[in-house]
Amino acid sequence: MSQYRVSGRGRVDTARPVTFTFDGKSYRGAQGDTVASALLANGVHLMGRSFKYHRPRGAIAAGSEEPNALIGTRRGSGRFEPNTRATVQEIWDGLETNSQNKFPSLKFDVGAVNDAAYMLFSAGFYYKTFMWPRSFWDKVYEPFIRAAAGLGVSPIEEDPDTYASRNLHCDVLIVGAGPTGLAAARAAAVEGLRVVLVDENPEAGGTLLSEPQARIDGKAAWDWLAAELEALKALGVKIMTRTTAIAYYHQNMIGLVEKLTDHLPKLPADTPRERLWRVRSKQVVLAQGALEKPLVFHGNDRPGVMLAGSAQTFLNRYGVLVGKRPVILTSHDSAWYAAFDLQDAGAKVQAIVDTRADVDALLQSEARARGIAVKLSHTATATSGRLRVSSLRINPVAGGTVGAAQDIRCDAVLMSGGWTPSLHLFSHTKGSLTWDDDRTTFLPEKTPEDCVIAGASRGLWGIGAALADGAEKGRAVAEALGKTGAQVAYAIEADRPGTGVSHKELPTDLSAGKAKAFVDFQNDVTAKDLRLAVREGMRSIEHVKRYTTNGMATDQGKMSNINGLNIASDALGKKQPQVGLTTFRPPYTPTSFGAFAGYHRGEHFEVTRKTNIDSWAEAKGAVFEPVGQWRRARYFPKPGEDMDTAVRRECAATRASVGIFDASTLGKIEVVGPDAVEFMNRMYTNPWTKLAPGRCRYGLLLGDDGYIRDDGVIGRMTEDRFHVTTTTGGAARVLNMMEDYLQTEWSDLNVWLTSTTEHWSTVALNGPNAAKLLAPFVEGVELTEEAFPHMSCVECTVAGMPARLFRVSFTGEIGFEVNVPAHLGQKLWDILWEAGQQYGITAYGTETMHVLRAEKGYIIVGQDTDGTVTPYDAGMGWAVGKKKPDFVGMRGLARPDLQAKNRKQLVGLLTEDGSKLEEGAQIVFDPKQAIPMTMVGHVTSSYDVGTTDQPIALALVEGGHGKMGETVYIPMPDRTIAAKITATVFVDPENTRLKI
Amino acid sequence: MTAPISSFMPGVLTASAAARVGFAHRCARFSLRARGDLAPLEAALGLSLPDRIGQRTSAGEREVLCLGPDEWVLHAPESDATAITAACAGVYADHPHSLVDISGREVSFVIDGPRGAELLTLGCARDLDTIAVGEGRRTLFDGATVILWRDADNNFRLDCWTSFATHLFHLLDTGVRELGAENH
Amino acid sequence: MLLIHCPYCNETLPEVEFAYASEAHIARPTRPSETTDEDWAEFLFMRSNVKGPLYERWRHVHGCGRFFNAVRDTVTDKFLTTYKAGEPRPDLSSLTEGLK
Known part of the structure; x- marks a missing residue:
């Protein structure tokens, strides 16, 4: 059995020895031990170095409130955790632990030079020390602060735990x-x-x-x-x-x-x-x-000085004597019982030193019966010993005067300043x-x-x-x-209620200026620091806390709050309640990031929505991008292709023959009811009354402020039923906005909204061969210009599947969107893919979709608009119904600011030198003006991989619609690019390619 | 990589001593919206429409759950879909309502086992004890809107939009194993 | 995370099922085109931003889907009451009386 283990005491199982290491050295403990109790059983008190002064420290407590004994724990590769309290970590065979904040070793730490340079590190030292010269910041101060800051070392490997x-x-x-x-x-x-x-x-x-x-x-x-x-x-x-x-x-x-x-x-x-x-x-x-409070006196942080109640816990829970010749220093009855328990367990208690003059006679007689010397009305003024306490210096106090000192030899000082x-x-x-x-x-x-x-x-x-x-x-x-x-009563015997008094720092006969009487052990804050903070003008306890760091970090005032308050209120000459407490902040004890992250890491980090065709795209080697919560195929590179090459190929193939695109993520809302058309008239800028069933129309949705919120093609399936599409990212937002108006403003309307985004898989075919490819599979409608013109929609059968077929184009080519129930999406895709081989069908992703639409000047809400763009700014005044009494945004469009002349308007840009502009780049009219220049707009979309013979861009430019053909400038870090303002349509402005 | 949704086949997907997660057969699903006199719709559908949110009724293999003051979700065999559509269309002119096919929108997981209810606490913040057996609720499970049908103390169906299924299954599978390990 | 009582479901449920929807009892003018610029700006932009009980709207977006009204104290974050859309705003003094 270890030297300090007491047989017959404690709840640990000494019959089940456990071996672990601390700083590379192997120790034996018992099943049920913590690292601290096992080390103490081996007579090891030195467990760490303090934060600022690198003073040697031991465990002061036995539980989670421990401020000193912070260790790193390791369990093989990847499993390292710093700042674990040795008093909490249970031991097991093979556990590796290390002390922190020391170099090169715990027993000899060069950082302890900070302790000698004590003046440098007094309260507010950060604020005072690193002020000048300014040139010292990069080379001297910052590296120093970075090296010194923080407790322990952060783990750098990925955490393999869940x-x-x-x-x-x-x-x-x-x-x-x-x-x-x-x-x-x-x-x-x-x-x-x-x-x-x-x-x-x-x-x-x-x-x-x-x-x-x-x-x-x-x-x-x-x-x-x-x-x-x-x-x-x-x-x-x-x-x-x-x-x-x-x-x-x-x-x-x-x-x-x-x-x-x-x-x-x-x-x-x-x-x-x-x-x-x-x-x-x-x-x-x-x-x-x-929680038990420490007493504040010079040297109260030396290893071997600990809380009396904790010593009692080490004895009774773990069967460990923290010292064989302890001295008790207390202002509370509870420590007397600790003395009795240790004495009864074989320790030789050197003395009970109590700051009080009057102590319960029963306690005194119990002490005498055990042969323990009692010193009442005494203060403690110092400890000595290098890495472990070896004596306590005490002095009698009479009438406020501190008398002659006396040293008591000991191997532990068990203190109690009462309980918080x-x-x-x-x-x-x-x-x-x-x-x-x-x-x-x-x-x-x-x-x-x-x-x-x-x-x-x-x-x-x-x-x-x-x-x-x-x-x-x-x-x-x-x-x-x-x-x-019901009332329940318990009968108790041998209970130990007690009383005590609370102190600021204990009176001393030594120079107060040299005393290192610690209040916050973890942050190395002394009584003198607190008084200095008050002298230097800190009046609020919150300021004192921040200036000195008292009660910060993981301690959160567990040890230090009341002692700190007693000292600060004494220095301020106020009562404690007038000074007040700093806030206890969560978490109560340090908590791992893993606990907060829970299941949400790696692949499960956040919701990833996938379409039914997603796995096909993955198998084809698609590169994905997140769009809202969805992951969408961005492009389909062939071996050796980078993004630009792949997109150029996808664009060309779509314009030349036929491209296939998974548009399933498009938001879809079914609007049903007798008032469906009235609802549509009120929601969207466009007029809907005259739209016949079987026809569709591009719809623009504004906010009541008049700015573009969303857009999409909307089909009237029957008199009372609309198939609304929204942007992918806007689906939930648009439905919420519609529900808001419907429930709150227009509860008179007999109409209902249902999200059908996921009911449908949407497969888009675009290109000159799109109709030829699709026609053989369609039953119920002829895909001719006459029977099914551009902007038509119909319920029909495609390859035997129930479908809603739309003839629409977001590319400028002949285009179809085939909607089939979602679980049939992959089947439809496979059929079209197979049949499309004769046309060299090409799957394209969102990047090609973006390029092709930009060549036609079709906007992407959220890219070419930013929440401050009106339909007129975007050049889409044609989509605004002029004869309607009201729609969302109509009144907003009439606001004076939205009618102003020089609003930023969407235009095309072609660079003079043929270079590609950067999206987001700022635009100026006069490149020679002084910095800061007047910025008149920015590039919203820019591509050089499409089917045009030069790079194209869309931009918002002040008064742009009235500046066709004029030159603007885009200053870049290395040069200024000149660009000509053009219309937004770069391909087929007459829309001849839309005809079958 | 999480399994693609297309790889889920009806039957048990994951199981431990504590709980089990299966994938339900596909069925016809409709969102039904209506106000005012519901009797004609009830007659057309052959079942009563419960008026308290969370309540369920059924008739034969048709099963309906009240989700909102004017909203129900209706499950039925796939073969019944056409009949349901026709029955509702028949009363639309006099009793306007909204019947929308959402069969493709959703899939259902079936959760059971001795700690089936506890499995759901991994992702559901609401107190499951307040969903009585034989009732159901729309709620949130790990970031996705779901409908829970409580069929027995530890037996639930969880309907979710298809695109969320792989994400939700990832957590359910983790939970089945985690709870199973606790039983050892 | 707060608990919120949905007046339609008649259940008190976790906040995650709900979405905030700005101040309540701000009616959209029935004839917007006849409102002055000042009135329209008032409707669009001006909110009371009170410190204390605020009439506001929430939506039980992951539940019954209904928008409803609430009175919440913006200082304590405590809901004083919730009520269905369209119901008159409750009297504040009767709500604040019974508070701890």
């Missing part, structure tokens, strides 16, 4: 499975409520695990605990351990992070490392307990706090949530009080949920 999330709904969520939480769970569960009890520790029990001497209802604490947990499970309580409530959101939503594998030597299959639970509970009971209720989650609810002068701490007051706070987290000490309050609060929430709620 993460999960789940939603959970319950009646009562109880945070903390100590005596308070257990009693609350029982009170709620006996009423038949859905109860969830969570605890961040590997096992439930809380304080009971550290106080086995207590007896509840006649049973030893641990026996009672085991029986109670079984009873709760039998009542249906969901008990979750290794599960931290990280944050409390609106309306009783609590985030829990459950750690599933970090404690296991072997990773089980299909098991995520962590799971984020989004819990929605009707009532919440916060029973997180209290854990108010973190309560504060997340925006709960108000009230200052309690007796306890020198804030207590919870009111919360806007359906939440109660119980036990030590509202300032009640002792197991008896915790059980009673837990039972009472459990009953209260059950009543709030309409249950009767």
Whole structure:
């Protein structure tokens, strides 16, 4: 057995030894140990170096509040995590751990020179130090800050673990499975409520695990605990351990992070490392307990100086003596019990040093009975020892005067400055706090949530009080949920309630200016830093926090808040409630990015929608691009082709013979009802009344501000039924906008809207041979100019499939869009592909589609428009119905600004030197003007891969419609390009190619 | 790469001791919208149209779920589609409504197994306990709109738009294995 | 994430099922062409942007699809009530009385 392990104590299984490494050295611990308890069992206190001064540090606490003992953990390749608290990480065979913030070694760290340069790193040192000279920034300051900043090292390999999330709904969520939480769970569960009890520790029990001497209802604490947990499970309580409530959101939503594998030597299959639970509970009971405060004195951070309650936990939970000759330094009764427990376990307690003059006589007699020296009315003024404390310097205090010092030899200093209720989650609810002068701490007051706070987290000490309050609060929430709620009482023996006082930094006879009395261990903030901040003008506690970094980072004030507040309020000469607390921010403890990402990583990062023809495109080697949530084939490269070559080939083939295109992603909305045509008249700019069934029309949709929102071809299938198409990205937005007008403004209309985007697979055929290819498959209509002219639509049969056939063109060629029920899309595609071989049919993607439409001057909403373009700006005044009484955007178009002369208007651009313009490039009229130049527009679309003999571009240019033939300039980083303003149609302006 | 939707065949797609996900046979699906007197439509369809959102009724193999104050989704065998269309067309002139074929729009996953309900909590934020057996709801599952039909405590059908199916199946499959591992 | 009561479904459901839809009770003029530029600008652009209870619209977009109205306190993010479109706006004083 290890040197400091006490046989017969603790809940670890010493019969099951576990071997792990720390800084390359192998250690043995027991099943159930944390890294910290196992190292302490081996007599190792030095576990890390501090953030700023690189001072040697050991574990000060035994739980998740630990600020010092931050380690890196490794499990083979890819599984490295920095900043894990050694007091939380459970050991398993093969676990590799490392200390942080040291070079070259933990015992000899060159960074500790910072400790000697203490003045440089005082409060606000960032603000003061890196001011000048300016030239030092790049070469000196920034590299220094970057090297020094941050705790630990970020992992650089991809995380091979998986993460999960789940939603959970319950009646009562109880945070903390100590005596308070257990009693609350029982009170709620006996009423038949859905109860969830969570605890961040590997096992439930809380304080009971550290106080086995207590007896509840006649049973030893641990026996009672085991029986109670079984009873709760039998009542249906969901008990979750290794599960931290990280944050409390609106309306009783609590985030829990459950750690599933970090404690296991072997990773089980299909098991995520962590799971984020989004819990929605009707009532919440916060029973997180209290955190012990350090005392603030010179040298209080030396390894071996730790919290007395934590020493008690190491002994009773892990069977580890943190020292054989400890000295107790306290202002609270609770540390006396720690002294007794350690003494009874074989340690030789050197003294109990209490700052108070009056201490319970019973405690004093118990100390005397054990032969422990007692020093009342004493302060501590220093510690000594290099990498481990070897003595504590104490002085009597009488009438405010610090007397002569005395050194007490020791191997551990166990301190207690009293307890702070854990108010973190309560504060997340925006709960108000009230200052309690007796306890020198804030207590919870009111919360806007359906939440109660119980036990030590509202300032009640002792197991008896915790059980009673837990039972009472459990009953209260059950009543709030309409249950009767029964009174439950527990009989407690050997309980240890106690009292104490709270301090600012302890009085000293040494120079206060040289004292390193730490308040925030993690951020290396001392009492002197806080006082300096106040002297330098920081008045608000929020400013003091930021200037000194007190309570920042993962600590979030767990250790430092009240001590910091006591010192700052003393320096400000104000009472604590006038100074106030800084905000506790979520998460309660550091949380991995993986837990937040959950399942959404890699391929599942976000929703990817695929058409029924997607797998064909993938098999053909298509290169995809995301369009909204869809992935669409962008082009189909043949071996050796880059995008430009492929697109040039696809364009040419479509203009020469026939191209096939998957247009299934186009938004589709079925508008049905007696008022369908009236609805269309009101929604779209175009007139619809005279559109005959079987005909279609290009529709423009505006917002009421008069700007273009969407467009698409709309077919009138029957008198009362329209087949509306929208842009791919606009489908959901347009339907939402239509529903908005219909439900809110025009509830008089008898018409309904249904999304049919996904009911149809849409296969587009374009090119001179499109009709020839398609005609043999179509039953129900002749594909002739007479029977089925351009802008016709019909329900018919294509290759035996029910279809809606549209004769439309987005390329300037003869074009058809064949809609068949989605599950038949691939079948239709295969048939047309096969039959199209005789015409050299070519599949094209969105890039070719973009080029071909630009050659015809067809706009793409969102590319050639940007939410400030009217139909007139886009040269599409022809699409605006002039005789309609109203449509969405009609009044907007009449606004003076939209009628102004020099609006930016859509034009074509041809460069003088034949070069391709960059989309987004700014345009000026006079290239010789002084910078900043007056910009008069920008290039919206630009291509040099199409079927025209020179690059083409579309652009929005101020007053462009009146400047045909004029030259504008596009300044680029290396040169200025001149371009001539042209019409937007570059191919077949007479539309002769549309004729069959 | 996730499986293409076309590779899903009716039957069990993934299973563990905890839960199972299958792919339902295709059926005829209609979106029905109507207001006012529903009796003529009910007569035409041969079933009553429930008036509370979430309620279901059925007649023979026709099954209808109320999704909104004037909205129902109707499932029926594929062979019944023409008859349904004709029946509704017959009453349209006097009782205007909207009947739109959405058979191609959606597919259905079938979820069962002892922890079928829990499987859905991976992606569904609403409290599933509030969907009674024999009812259904439109809701959100992992970023996609879905319709849940609760057929038994742990037996659900999940309708989604086809293009979301591979994304949703990826999560369902992960969940089936994850829950299965917990059972060990 | 908030919980929102849908007055059509008569259920209180997670916020993710809903979409915000701007301030409520801003009626589109029935004859837009007869409105002045000032009135039209008022309708298009001006919103009350209150600190406190705000009448606003939401849509149960992933549920019943209905637009409805709500009163939400923009300071606390608390919904005071929700009600169907077309119903008169509720009296604020009666809503704020019962607050904690």
